[in-house]
Amino acid sequence: MxxxxxxxxxxxxxxxxxxxxxxxxxxxxxxxxxxxxxxxxxxxxxxxxxxxxxxxxxxxxxxxxxxxxxxxxxxxxTRIWSPAQWDDFVRSAKKYDQSKAEEARQKLERWDFHQSKPDERVKACQATFMSLRNGVMFIDMDGSTKGTFIGFFGTGVPKPSKPDQVKVSLTQSGETQTVQAYHLYLPWDGKFGVILFAIPSTKALIESIEDIQDYTVAMNGKTLVSGKWHSGLKARNWLRDCVSRR
Known part of the structure; x- marks a missing residue:
């Protein structure tokens, strides 16, 4: 060193x-x-x-x-999930897909409103819920022709050869009623039919409109129309105002 x-x-x-x-x-x-x-x-x-x-x-x-x-x-x-964790993921994904599908469906559905002109003989107020395959009409008429109805129409309702009365079942919120109803063709589309139920009064019609309501109409054991409307309070308020203006 x-x-x-x-x-x-x-x-x-x-x-x-x-x-x-x-x-x-x-x-x-x-x-x-x-x-x-x-x-x-x-x-x-x-x-x-x-x-x-x-x-x-x-x-x-x-x-x-x-x-x-x-x-x-x-x-x-790259940890592999357990079966329980995978089930949770699948359920979450399904809920998300269903919510997105429901959102898209509701965007395509709408309410249409019609009130007769002052000079028309029939004073009608009509609220119609339109969906992709079927719909519901709430109709109240006064003047030369009177009547209060709720009608269900869609691609599953056959067009009758002539207006007729038929025995049908209406199910709402799990409750089923079997009554006589009118079987007519849809006024603005002659390809399909409409099942029209008579309602005792205007008040009964307005009070029957829930905000969200499912419905199923069947004839001879076959389902003709099945669906659900939403935003029904909007239609109820409009009908009440329309009737009061006549």
Whole structure:
């Protein structure tokens, strides 16, 4: 160690004299090549988990541990759900899809309102709920023709050859009534029919309109119309106002 230190001091003193005498860079390179002690070695500091044979190389058992850690991290990232967790996910997805489908369906459904002109003989107020395949009409007429009706129409109601009275069943909120009703063709579309139920009074018609109401009409054991209206309070208020203005 002392020899190496003295050799280095000698080397630096020679380099300093060479620079002061202008010998130049060539002599410095020559000295650095030939005067460096042969036993000088680079010192490498390795992590305790690695072997130091001139470069840091991990021991075999450390390589295995590293593989195990990587596998554990991968399994944590790609953890497989249990059956119960998967069932929860499926139920959540179904609820989301159903809510989106219901939202889209309601956007396509609407209420239409019609009031007769003052000079018409029949003073009619009509609220109609329209959906993709069927609908419901609430009708109250005064003047030369009087009557209060609720009608159900749709693609499943056949067009009659002539107006007729038929025996049908109406189910709402789980309650079924079997009564006589009128079987007519749809006024604005002659391809389909409409089942028209007579209502005792205007008040009874207005009070029968719930905000949300399901309905099913069947004849001879076959379902003709089935659906559900919403926003019924809007129709109820409009009908009440329409009747009061007549």
């Amino acid at each position: 002392e020899k190496t230190k003295s050799d280095c001091q000698f080397l630096f003193s020679v380099m300093k004299r060479c620079l002061s005498n202008g010998i130049g860079l060539l002599v410095m390179v020559w000295l650095s090549v030939f005067l460096v002690p042969e036993d000088a070695q680079a010192v490498t500091f390795c992590n305790p988990e690695y072997m130091p044979p001139g470069s840091c190389v991990p021991y075999d058992h450390m390589l295995e541990r590293q593989k195990q850690r990587e596998q554990m991290m991968y399994e944590q990232r």
